[in-house]
Amino acid sequence: RKEVEQDPGPFNVPEGATVAFNCTYSNSASQSFFWYRQDCRKEPKLLMSVYSSGNEDGRFTAQLNRASQYISLLIRDSKLSDSATYLCVVNRADSSYKLIFGSGTRLLVRP
């Protein structure tokens, strides 16, 4: 079993739609959680950190469920520019400065 698991997608949605991604992680001792965005052939870029109480940044909302060990990302009012791969990222329990990257969920937003 992978340490961080994501549905690879692709999620194909129309502009304006709301879309949600989930991610599960295996190590209950992990403490830091992130969503990164990666465009094709580009480097990953931090989208948002995920806090225990949940957090929102504009159209993006991240939630953490420690009991079930999953993280979610909700994107409201999808834009064409949201098309990318979204990486779920969790810190390793053995070292808080090393991260485990999921293989990503691909989102395609169509006109």
Next chain:
Amino acid sequence: EADIYQTPRYLVIGTGKKITLECSQTMGHDKMYWYQQDPGMELHLIHYSYGVNSTEKGDLSSESTVSRIRTEHFPLTLESARPSHTSQYLCASCSGTDTQYFGPGTRLTVL
């Protein structure tokens, strides 16, 4: 965002050549990382450093080596490039938190 730079951005080279991929950051971050990523696949940690004169191997076995003589500089060297080394190499850094910031990557092709 961290200012982190990688050169070259693209490199096409013949088998057996020695190459060095450069990575530098201007944020004074102690921790730096090298990842390898094939198209459509997840990132794999190949080397990391928590400070000057500190280097460790990552999860994915790699024939490359790294050095950390200065805080801002974390070069990766392949003594004898092979076609199996063809991949994208991404450098990242972070400060006191777990958030990692990535450079633009070097896309290496070994013929």
